[in-house]
Amino acid sequence: MTAIAGSTVLVTGGSRGIGKALVEDLYTRGAKKVYATARDPRTVTHPDAVALALEVTDPASVAAAAAGAAGGTEQLYNPGAARAAPARPRSDSLRLPRPADVLVRAQGLPAPHPGADRISTDEVPDALASVAGLLPDAQVLATTLREVPSAGVNDWSSAAWSAETGYVIGPRMPGLHVLDRIGSGDGFAAGLIHGLLADADLERALAYGTALGALTMTTPGDVSMASLAEVEALIAGASAAVRR
Helix, strand or coil, X not given: CCCCCCCEEEECCCCCHHHHHHHHHHHHXXXXXXXXXXXXXXXXXXXCCEEEECCCCCHHHHHHHHHHCXXXXXXXXXXXXXXCCCCCCCHHHHCCCCCXXXXXXXXXXXXXXCCCCCCCHHHHHHHHHHHHHHCCCCCXXXXXXXXXXXXXXXXXXXXXXXXXXXXXXXXXXXXXXXXXXXXXXXXXXXXXXXXXXXXCCHHHHHHHHHHHHHHHCCCCCCCCCCCHHHHHHHHCCCCCCCCC
């Protein structure tokens, strides 16, 4: 779905965590140029990456980063770098992801104002279609879906959209017992990106993301220790408990 070799890519949060891993993997896969953003560009350590300053909550900083990366042919947007999504898809919040190829946890899914109930699962297809209309160059939009009956038990799933497939729902995992939910969104993004880079179809890539996000919640901390075999076992119907 996405050709990496010879492309120019922008990765937000490129100095640590999943963003840093993406920068390294993109160069391994033959990317021509990778822009890596961070609040402090001096923290970007990859010797070949082009460091850009970015504060995702500041419209002026977003505009400056978008101008600095102008002319890129392919861009990835990693929203795990953002600590809070805007309440609605404002034009300034969409300026950076507008040329994105893959957008995870699509902007615009939160409620109209802080504190309001988020949209229901039934409304997700229309919400993704709305975001797709604002981002006509995006090939894939994906988001986690979580209901929280209690702090220790979550109903977990995901959804995605592409022009080729339309709306796709991920595996449903009701009653998931949560040890530590920190990092589950990053796990979802990592699994999804793995699937896309492995040329899996969108439904399979979404399953990778959903399963890795679920497995991340079964271990303490924000780094997944699950193996690919465990992810594929969970997709096939095994327990979300990580085996050691």
